[in-house]
Amino acid sequence: MKKLFFIGMLILIFIIPIFSQNYENAGMDYTKAIMQKTIKARITAFKTYIQQYPDTTKRFTKLAYYQLALNYFQNKNYSQAVRYAGKTKNFKDLGHGETARIYLILGNSYAIKGSSLYNKDLALKYTNKAISLARANKLNDVLSAAKNLKEKLTVPPPPSETSEQKMMRLVHQDEDYISAISFYRSLSNKDKINPSIHKAYSIALFKANKLDSALKEFISMYSSEKTGITAYYIGNIYEKKAKRNRKLYNNAAKYYVESYLLYKKEEKKTNATSAKSYAKNMIVKKYNLQAKIDRYNAKQKKNQSSAAKNKEEIASVKRKIRREKRRIDRAYPDIEPPAYEYDKIDKLEKKLKALKSGTTTVSDKEGLALQKEIKKVDIELNDLITNTKNRLEL
16 A cells, blocks of 8 residues: 555644743754754654653653654655654653654554555554544544545455456555465466466566566566566566676666567557666666766766865966966067967966866766766667567567
């Protein structure tokens, strides 16, 4: 199940009360932590805060635990969200609003289907607690979100379903991949070879991160019928596996290219464009080229920052150039100056160019080398497309 509610503007709730309390270090440090711009920065700040102020009888420390639960949930790290929410819900005098939202975080975290945490009973337990507390304290935003979550958790299946309908529901509607896998394994051989059921089972394996089993099933499907979507899934599986074995990026690129060509044959232009883009990205990842590009861009950004700091020196060099030109004009009023007289100006102009750009000879060479590698990727991709087209006779 996807994220079922959005905790809107909760961070702001805890900024306002701070200013009405005494400004001690704990309050100031809490404010600094909550004002961090990114989720990861806030998580780091609040973990540091708890180490510095470990007394959980203090309000700001309680709120720091709350903020960790909230930020981990927003960062989709549900196991850590449950960990900190579990501690926070046991604090006394936390406040009805915060406690209700902690129950809602727990309900949502346990409701993520396909997650190792998924537990419908616990999800309903904490959602009901959130509803009860929200209703008693007129917390309308929490009440609305909790009711919506409960409705999704308690929707009954249709009164009668065929095996295919149930498999489709579990995979595509409920996104309950573990249940779908279990249901498939209980089916008769006749149902298992049903193409729609088998495809849904393969997707469930993939979504549940059972990559080896998913690959086996998709390869089996692909050997029977070559389609763009099946090749795409195989490419996706190899891409995930390549994070542990870089050599598998070759396999991922191969199947994404096959997907691209098959999608073109099926006249699915948007899908074909996407598959081709993924194929190129696999070659980039194979050579770890993105990391090189990121490092180069970081250097260029640093160079630009350096260039901004060079304003005074730039102005000084410009004055020297003007002064040197005036000297030459005075020394040679009626004749063309000899070439050597411009040597100093040439050196000053090169220095001025470097100061303005912030670039160096090293970074220029690195940029040229990077351009060659990028061209190499395009050449390799085009060769792969040509060879695959011939092999598949497309």
